[in-house]
Amino acid sequence: MPAPRTKSPQRLLAESGADREGHGLKRTMGLFQLVCFGVGAIVGTGIFVGLSDSVAQAGPAVVVSFVLAAVTCVLTAFAFAELGGAIPVSGSSYSFAYAGLGESTAFLVGWCLLLEYGVSVSAVAVGWSQYVNELLHSLTGLQLPAVLSAGPGDGGVVNLPAVVVIALAAVLLVRGVRESARATAAMAVLKLVILVAFCAIGFTAFKHGNLTPFSPAGLGGIGAGTTAAFFSYIGFDAITTAGEEAKNPRRDIPLAILVCIGVVTVLYCAVALAAIGAIGGGQVGDRPAALSHVVDVVTGSSVGGAVIAFGAVVAIASVVLAVMYGQTRILLSMSRDGLVPRVFEKVSPKTSTPVAGTLIVAVVFALPAAFASLDAVVNLCTIGTLATMAVVNVAVIALRRREPGLTRGFRVPLYPVVPLLGVACCLYLMYETGWTTWLQFAGFLAAGALVYVLYGRRHSRLAAAPEVTPDPAAREPQAV
Template sequence: MPPSGPSGLRIKSPDVLVAESGADLEGHGLKRTMGLFQLVCFGIGAIVGTGIFVGLSDTVARSGPAVLVSFVLAAVTCVFTAFSFAELGGAIPVSGSSYSYAYATLGERTAFLVGWCLLLEYGVSVSAVAVGWGQYLNELLNSLVGWQLPAALSSPPGDGGIVNVPAVVVMLLAAVLLVRGIRESARATAAMAVLKLGILVLFCAIAFTAFQDGNLTPFAPEGIAGITSGASVAFFSYIGFDAITTAGEEVKNPRRNIPTAIMICIGLVTVLYCVVALSAIGALSADEVGDKPAALSLVVNQVTGSAVGGGVIAFGAVVAIASVVLAVMYGQTRILMSMSRDGLVPRVFERISPKTSTPVAGTWIVAVLFAVPAAVVPLDVVMNLTTIGTLAVMAVVNVSVMVLRRTRPDLPRRFRVPLFPLSPVLGIAFCAYLIYGTGPATWLQFAGFLVVGALVYALYGRRNSRLGRGAAGPPAAGSGDTRPTSVTGHDTLG
């Protein structure tokens, strides 16, 4: 009989999850090299990119000047869920993020479907991010040399493109950097994060010089419906903050640094987005900003009367979007590594290179696999599916923090969700509200995606699960304990 939880679920104890992270199954563990500053930069690197540089125009097109409210509404959704991520990330500091949290609380089937949805949040979203890279690359080339890549080779299908070559290139470049090692990747991400924050601050300074109050009226031309729809689109701009928790096995003092980094990133990014949106609409009108590619460069070009300023913004966008590709691809490989340890996906994803201490094979598979939708899938389709998949995962995380409080009240927690249980309940409610805003077509696409995931679990994951075979994983490295590890309740590894 396979191990099961009190409700007949295959549940893996948090202690076992932490123990497995300290004893890599291939014999070569990940290294803890990231401090708090690098982790914050990693978080900013994962968040700030396509959503604000490319997606701002789509959000403005739906909500008008009320885009500020849309950004705040999306941020509130993230804040409640960020509290839950911070508590769980400190209590269970492993690479699996929300997949591992679901495994420890709601069972293997739910965990697999969470991991399946994370393919949308990390894998498919990196495709969406890469799609936007080509738009700003062309803007940069135009300002530097007066030449652009042909639209057929640099734009997404549906927008004059056939194959988006720059999207493929940026994903392969990110893979090259990731396989070199986490120390090199973290340094590159930190440098790019500081640079793109500086570029956005420069944008605000330029745009505010042409600010006109009249551009903010009418404030909400589409009413509440427009604000809700805009918030669902704006939410894409925040996707990635939970990638911080995927670094659980490569962070120094993770129980303290993971919660702290999450809170810093959410606060900083929310203020930044609102100021950028306000300055952009104040400089032009919502009609001029909405539905325009490379909107930030357009604003600066019109304010300064020169293409030089727009070129600087385009350079910042090229760097920003590349850093998101790097950080999000990192998160996807670590989640697949955790699922591979559990036998739910092929073992190739758990193999760690003894030379670089990175999952080299898994990284290249992810890069090649998701370069395909980046090259040929329209951006709006990718963004909508990514948004709803991420919101579903966040709802599960809020449920998980409530379940873990009940089942493991003794677990060490450096950070505890404030106003518990109101905060996670509100997190679930806001996620449901934004899911509603994605629209029926996206609901149906997501339902089909979940059905496929359930079939994959039934046909492969459940049959190959190590937990189902009674193999929960090795004890912590150096413990000397060769007894079988418990997968439910309280075990001996805590």
């Protein structure tokens, strides 16, 4: 068999301009902005809307599910931290797979990222619409008519609020990274404050009896709850898509990833305990906007619920913004390599952003947001994300062998045990999504392979200008 087309980290850096100034994207994001960007990408629909699904599966043991999902993320976060610092480019998982495993695998990873960064935007926007209605009801007693606030599968015609939030995010992204980073930071701080306030309110009504039985569905329920809880962590890897816009990516990207996972895990466990301890797992698992309901019950007023609903509206909007940012940067990297049309690599000289790519992404993913339901895509997003995370763990091993002299600001601890455990955890959670999701995912991958054969492989710039392997004896070793 012919060797896979791989692209060295050095070539990825050179082609992206990541190691020099004045080339397309601008370096404007420091550590604080990266952490806020990560929190902005993670904390949203998963905890504000998806908590009820996790609790319905695992009961009070959802706390264990959150921890297990976090362990999977942490194991893989080490891999992202190493590769994000060593190869600070916009392509994230796609670029890491290109360097470690070859072009065909990289294309399929980029294809899967359409689920994590693209289709999930549609799912998140649907969740945003639900909380907009909750906020309107809390403030005025009125709600948007179902015909304008839900897709056909949920008893409506078109989900207008979901389209609106995607359009607003696109406008902000087109204006510039600095403006987007400031907005994301402000929204991230606000939603953290609101979730901490929720915990304070929930724990005032905490009753130990509400935690029994702790695991009503046993280990199977905890496993299913872990898969559902994993959706709440999707987005932490989006930090690596800011590799070309971070001021000090080799130091800040690894640190930002690990800080985000730690903060979010503690927060999720606290929110779950506060909610279940206050009103019981049965009520939490039965309501999509569970956090607002908890506050209404505890305080006896709709005011607190309105505040939580407002926090959810802000939180979920920031997820749409951050995840759309990640999707446009993935497509930019793929376009540079010729694997998708060149329109996605065009960067505006005025705003230093991929304007055309951003608008295309907004239009394409506004359509399923307008007409699909949240449940229809959650499992597919989850399995696609887990697949890319497994590939990144494998890419760490491949690059340790192929590029031992590559400068790494952070190294995966206990190598190779940690990345292998990361792969095992990802595969287990993929198994828990069920055979129906596997069939959907297989069809999705088959479609991606067809697109690669018919378009990507033929237009590949690496095929037109193959990698030249230097004489190992002539290479100067790099500092580690």
